[in-house]
Amino acid sequence: MGVALSLFSKVRGGVHPPGYKSFTEDKAIREIKASSTIFMPLQQHVGTQCAPRVKKGDEVRVGTVIGDSEAYVSAPIHSSVSGKVIQVAPHVHPTFGDVLSVLIENDEKYEIDPSVKAPGTWKDMDAGELRRGIRKAGIVGLGGAAFPTHVKLNPPREFAIDTVILNAVECEPYLTSDYRLLLEQPESLLEGLRIIMKVVGAAAGIIAIEDNKPEALKKMREVASANGFQVASLKTRYPQGAEKILIRSLLGRRVPEGGLPMHVGVIVNNVGTAHAIANYFSTGMPLIKRVVTVTGSPVSNPSNLMVPLGTTFENVIEACGGFKQEPNKVIMGGPMMGLAQFTLDVPVIKATSGILALSAAEAKYSVPTEPVCIRCARCVDSCPMGLNPSYLAAYAYHEKWEELERLRIDDCMECGCCTYGCPTKNPIVQLVKMGKVEMARRKARDEKTEEELASLKDKDKDKGGDRAGV
Helix, strand or coil, X not given: CCCCCCCCCCCCCCECCCCCHHHCCCCCCEECCCCCEEEEECCCCCCCCXXXXXXXXXXXXXXXXXXXXXXXXXXXXXXXXXXXXXXEEEXXXXXXXXXXXXXXXXXXXXXXXXXXXXXXXXXXXXXXXXXXXXXXXXXXXXXXXXXXXXXXXXXXXXXXXXXXXXXXXXXXXXXXXXXXXXXXXXXXXXXXXXXXXXXXXXXXXXXXXXXXXXXXXXXXXXXXXXXXXXXXXXXXXXXXXXXXXXXXXXXXXXXXXXXXXXXXXXXXXXXXXXXXXXHHHHHCCCCCEEEEEXXXXXXXXXXXXXXXXXXXXXXXXXXXXXXXXXXCEEEECCCCCCEEECCCCCECCCCCCEEEEECHHHHCCCCCCCCCCCCCCHHHHHCCCCCCHHHHXXXXXXXXXXXXXXXXXXXXXXXXXXXXXXXXXXXXXXXXXXXXXXXXXXXXXHHHHHHHHHXXXXXXXXXXXXXXXX
């Protein structure tokens, strides 16, 4: 299963923010119960939102499908509790505003749905059966991207996959959920890696860990060496865990502009995803809970928790003893790429890797009323994708959409290195995100216009007409 590694190959950019891992790195994962009422958004993944499969008054159990879609790029949603559906209505979402959600009254019996059955020995299944099982389980990327895993593991035939990388870098400050999985569930992670490798036909499997996690490196090497896997120790640097950066650091392969890891024969999966895959094929239980790091100085007892999906942030924080001081900001995820929340009534979803609370002193950040660039080039030096972030921000602010496309705005991974190092505190990442949203909106509008024009032309042909200029 070996592959030639190109460890510590020169990769540009990146920053070295303080890690703040000590809050929770020694805290073993503990399981908590769900809220008395859970809120299950029907959009917990990249792709098409699920349609409800239940209605008000229905009884559900743990593992009951409550939302699904016929679309390929989607993933079903399952209940994490047993109880009664109170309502199917919009509810606040940690990422997308108000999203259609299934509200379930938790009867606290946690009865398991009869459909939850182990699917059989995965070694006896072919790639198609394994992918269908992964989709049935509603598994998505648990590193934060939440891309449906069955889609990721189905590259076009012309792209042969030779290597699967298990991403355990966890370079985002404060977060330690992946680290604890490495220490506590190493066998399960390797089982998930084996399944992924079989699905994509890869011969090599690598577990990638940063060198600031010596205990995890030691544990994984003990387990992996006996199974023919490689464990790679990478120099600590943010954003080392980004797929394209990781592939270049490990293998010396460069993913082309606008390309994906499959274009260079690689698939990258988060360790949490591998754990969820292994759990499904051994128990039949779909993705109904995940590990969440709850951390920050205002938290009374920072912890790593196994949280049922749909549990509110408020209940999760209560499970950590609440706040010992009023937080100034609460973020889903880490400080570099996370999203600030305006309420604790939002639910834990599949993309919730962490809940970070910051004090007023820690969250202090003065944003200028208008972007000011002093041409220091720190953002350019730190950008791991070789972009010019200051220009991207300026053109987004001034709505120069053609220039944004020319400057490869879609290659920006929104890692935040540019904003982190900016001496004038320009909101570079926020402006880039705004630019991406507006460009996507314009593209959708243009495509709709082209479809409408094509439809008019087809109608004219059917009538034998000739609409000049259409």
